[in-house]
Amino acid sequence: xxxxxxHQSGEIGDAAGALGREAAIIAGGTxxxxxMKIQVMTPERLVDITRLDGLSAIEADGENLRIGALxxxxxxxxxxxIRAGWPLLSRAILAGASAQIRNKATTGGNLLxxxxxxxxxxxxxxxxxxxxxxxxxxxxxxxxxLALFGTSPDCLAAHPSDMATALTALQASVxxxxxxxxxxxxxxxxxYRGPGDSPDIETVxxxxxxxxxxLLPAPRAGTKQTYRxxxxxxxxxxxxxxVAAIVKVEDGRIAEASLAYGxxxxxxxxxxxxEEMLVGQAPSDDLFARAGEALxxxxxxxxxxxxxxxxxxxxxxxxxxxxxxxxxSAHGVDTARIPA
Amino acid sequence: xxxxxxxxxxxxEVDHDARQTLLDTLRDxxxxxxxxxxxxxxxxxxxxxLLNGERVNSCLxxxxxxxxxxxxTIEGIGTPETLNALQKAFVESxxxxxxxxxxxxxxxxxxxxxxxxxxAPSYVSADLEAPTFDDAEIAERMxxxxxxxxxxxxxxxxIAMSREVK
Numbered sequence: 088x089x090x091x092x093x094h095q096s097g098e099i100g101d102a103a104g105a106l107g108r109e110a111a112i113i114a115g116g117t118x119x120x121x122x123m124k125i126q127v128m129t130p131e132r133l134v135d136i137t138r139l140d141g142l143s144a145i146e147a148d149g150e151n152l153r154i155g156a157l158x159x160x161x162x163x164x165x166x167x168x169i170r171a172g173w174p175l176l177s178r179a180i181l182a183g184a185s186a187q188i189r190n191k192a193t194t195g196g197n198l199l200x201x202x203x204x205x206x207x208x209x210x211x212x213x214x215x216x217x218x219x220x221x222x223x224x225x226x227x228x229x230x231x232x233l234a235l236f237g238t239s240p241d242c243l244a245a246h247p248s249d250m251a252t253a254l255t256a257l258q259a260s261v262x263x264x265x266x267x268x269x270x271x272x273x274x275x276x277x278x279y280r281g282p283g284d285s286p287d288i289e290t291v292x293x294x295x296x297x298x299x300x301x302l303l304p305a306p307r308a309g310t311k312q313t314y315r316x317x318x319x320x321x322x323x324x325x326x327x328x329x330v331a332a333i334v335k336v337e338d339g340r341i342a343e344a345s346l347a348y349g350x351x352x353x354x355x356x357x358x359x360x361x362e363e364m365l366v367g368q369a370p371s372d373d374l375f376a377r378a379g380e381a382l383x384x385x386x387x388x389x390x391x392x393x394x395x396x397x398x399x400x401x402x403x404x405x406x407x408x409x410x411x412x413x414x415x416s417a418h419g420v421d422t423a424r425i426p427a
Numbered sequence: 428x429x430x431x432x433x434x435x436x437x438x439x440e441v442d443h444d445a446r447q448t449l450l451d452t453l454r455d456x457x458x459x460x461x462x463x464x465x466x467x468x469x470x471x472x473x474x475x476x477l478l479n480g481e482r483v484n485s486c487l488x489x490x491x492x493x494x495x496x497x498x499x500t501i502e503g504i505g506t507p508e509t510l511n512a513l514q515k516a517f518v519e520s521x522x523x524x525x526x527x528x529x530x531x532x533x534x535x536x537x538x539x540x541x542x543x544x545x546x547a548p549s550y551v552s553a554d555l556e557a558p559t560f561d562d563a564e565i566a567e568r569m570x571x572x573x574x575x576x577x578x579x580x581x582x583x584x585x586i587a588m589s590r591e592v593k
Contacts, residue, residue, distance in 0.1 A: 093428070093445040093491050117487050120448070121468050133445075135492050161481070165547045170555045181550040185571025186542070187535065188469060190481045191488070322550065322570035421555060 088123045095135040099297060103266045105134045106295040112136055114157055115192040117184075118200045126210055127217055128201075142195075142299060145169075150305030153262070156195030156298045160184070160250065163194060172306035174421030175331055178314040179253035185323050195298040197250045198261065198278070199290065202353075203232055203325055204244035215241045216286040231391045232325065235399070237352035238388045242286030245350050246279070247325045252349030253314060255357060256331035260302045266295040272302060279354030289353070306423045307343065310335045311410045313420040315402050316349070326350035328399045334365075334410040341365045341411060346403075348382075351395060358382055361403075370411035375404040430494045434459065435503030441490065449488035450474045453500060461501035461530045465573070472572035475531040475538075476500050482538035484571075501530035504537060513537060513589040520585035524576035535572045536586045542568070560590065 094110075096102035106112065111130035113119055114137055122128040136142070142157040145166050152173075154163060163169060164180035184192065206212045206224040213222035225233055225243045234245040255275040262272050279290055292298070312333050318324040329349035335342045344365045348356040361378050368374050379400030387393040408414040432439050434457060441456045450467070453459045453476070465473030467486045474485040477499035485498075505511040510518065513533055523529045543560050551567040552558035565583045574582060 088446045091445065093489075095491070113489070113492070116489060116492070117469055117484070120487050120489065124467065133489075135489075137492060161547070165545075167556075170548065174555050177548060177555050178550070181548060181552075185472065186538070186568055187472060187475055187482050187484045187571045188487070190478075191483050322567050 088120075089126060089129045091123075091130055092132040093135065094132055095138060097138050099136075099139050099264060099299075100268065102134050102136050102139060103264070103295050103297055105132065106266070106297070107132075108294050110134055110294070112297065115159070115196045117188045117192045118196065122201060122208075125208065127208060136297065148302075152303040154194050154301045154303060156193060156300055158194045160189035160192045160194070160197060161186070163250075164189065171424045173257060173303060173312070174423065175312035175314050175333060176250070176253045176257060176303075178312075178419055178421065179249040179316075179329075179331060182314060182316045182326075182329075183249040194250075194301055197248055198254075198298065198301070199292075200246075200248055201289075202244035203247045204230070205232070206230075207244060216244060216282070216289075219285065219287045225389065229391060230389050231394070232327070232350075233389050233392050234353055235351040235383075235387055235392050235395050236356055236385060237281050237354070239282040239284065239286065241284050242282035242353065243389055244282070244286070244353060246289075246352065246354045247350055248355070249314070249316060249326060249329060249349060251275070252329055252347050252355040253331045254301060254303075255355035256333055256345050256347035258304055258345065261298055262300040262302055263292065264297045264299045265293065270299070275355065276357055282353050286353070306425055307333065307335065308423065308425050309337070310343065310423045311412070311420055312423055313406050313410050315406045315409075315419065317398060317402055328395055328402050330399075330402050330406040332403075332406040332410045334407065336370065336411050340367060340369050348399065348403075351399060365407070370407070370413045372404070372408075372413070375407045375413075376400075378407065379403045428491050430490050432490075432493060432495075433497045435499060443490050445489075445491055447490045448486050449476070449478075449490050449493060449498070450485035452490040453485060453498070459500050459502050462534075463527055463530055465528065465531075470573070471528070471531075472535060473528050473531040475534045475572065477534060477538060480538075480541065482535050499534070501534055504533070513585070516585040516589035517582070520581045520588060521578070522581040522585035523574070523578050528572060528574045528576075532569070532572045532574065532582055535569060536589070539565070539568050539586070540590065562587065 110132040142155040212224040233243040316329040333345040383396040463473040465471035469484040
């Protein structure tokens with residue numbers, strides 16, 4: 088690990104003042120320290136924000152919840168309100184990492200975790216995300232974990248977060264504090280930037296912005312929620328593809344559908360055309376097959392991820408069958424029980 | 428840098444580089460070599476300790492961030508002469524071959540019991556609000572601890588056995 092200046096902040100203005108292009112915020116550290124050990128990330132300063140007040144609670148704001156950026160994954164997944172009203176979020180978080188990592192990893196850090204592209208991790212290889220302008224070794228390389236959609240010629244990497252995929256389907260927002268002290272909120276689907284020609288810049292955050300919370304809108308009554316994750320082993324592995332589905336069926340027809348897809352794009356993926364195909368229709372295998380075709384119409388940008396197209400179609404169909412009651416409600420499908 | 432930790436009930440002052448992980452502080456700074464370094468990247472779980480009562484990978488903790496925190500290592504839960512119930516169960520079930528991952532497995536399982544007691548759900552819990560405790564739950568909840576000798580069936584048996592004793 089390269090040397091760095093360690094700055095522990097007790098006050099958020101002080102933390103913001105210590106930030107800048109060569110600095111990194113550290114909270115849980117489960118991703119950052121790993122990347123620092125192999126010198127993929129080499130910040131000159133680490134700003135420890137774990138002692139800041141007001142960022143570690145899950146607070147009710149009417150029917151909405153405000154999840155502090157330092158709330159751990161374990162705390163969030165286990166919160167009784169989340170389990171009852173937003174079970175999709177519990178499921179997605181529990182599908183990720185290990186108990187040890189979830190105890191340390193934070194809500195803000197989970198959103199900002201880096202890709203698992205092997206070329207990003209290998210400092211002997213070209214990578215525009217790690218070292219801008221060096222090229223993309225994944226082009227023409229091996230890459231079954233790469234993205235299917237939203238890539239650019241400069242970067243094919245996928246975002247691996249389960250939690251962020253669930254938050255996208257749940258239409259959450261990210262609360263951000265600028266160095267000026269001004270607070271703004273950005274919807275999940277606007278928080279990440281596509282890679283374009285600068286894949287090193289992954290979000291709308293400025294170097295001295297601090298993510299302070301995630302805002303979760305009130306749960307939708309009568310919805311079924313499911314998170315289906317497909318991976319190489321049963322536990323403690325990143326997704327190959329995942330589907331977060333929130334569906335409401337009323338009078339035999341799909342009344343509402345909110346879908347997000349993980350590990351197939353540089354950020355949690357959405358495709359509103361798929362939801363529009365579903366709403367107003369009676370659940371059927373034919374309908375879901377057509378939705379899957381629409382979702383995966385574009386060709387894979389790398390031959391090694393071609394397999395993700397049928398895998399994603401089947402995962403979507405399975406998730407929709409469960410969430411609409413077309414198949415037996417399997418393990419991992421939860422009905423939102425709105426707390427009193 | 429100076430950091431004060433409470434390790435196995437004793438206050439310890441350590442002088443360390445800002446880059447030092449809690450794992451290296453425990454092993455090299457304090458001579459507590461029961462905690463093992465496997466991958467040093469949070470993938471294997473050999474370095475698992477309890478931090479303020481919760482299991483973490485000590486290789487992914489910066490010592491400088493844990494001033495005032497409480498750490499429990501394998502040395503803090505039993506001695507070779509007086510093994511605790513879980514340690515005895517690992518011996519009785521033959522829950523290891525080479526033994527390198529065992530301290531991490533035992534510290535992880537120690538925390539697992541507390542998590543189950545609090546009703547914390549896991550990915551395989553059929554009902555998020557009322558998790559049960561069975562073999563599939565043990566396997567899922569222990570997935571952050573790898574055993575290269577693949578003694579998994581005996582590790583799960585030891586944990587189940589120890590749970591029954593409790």
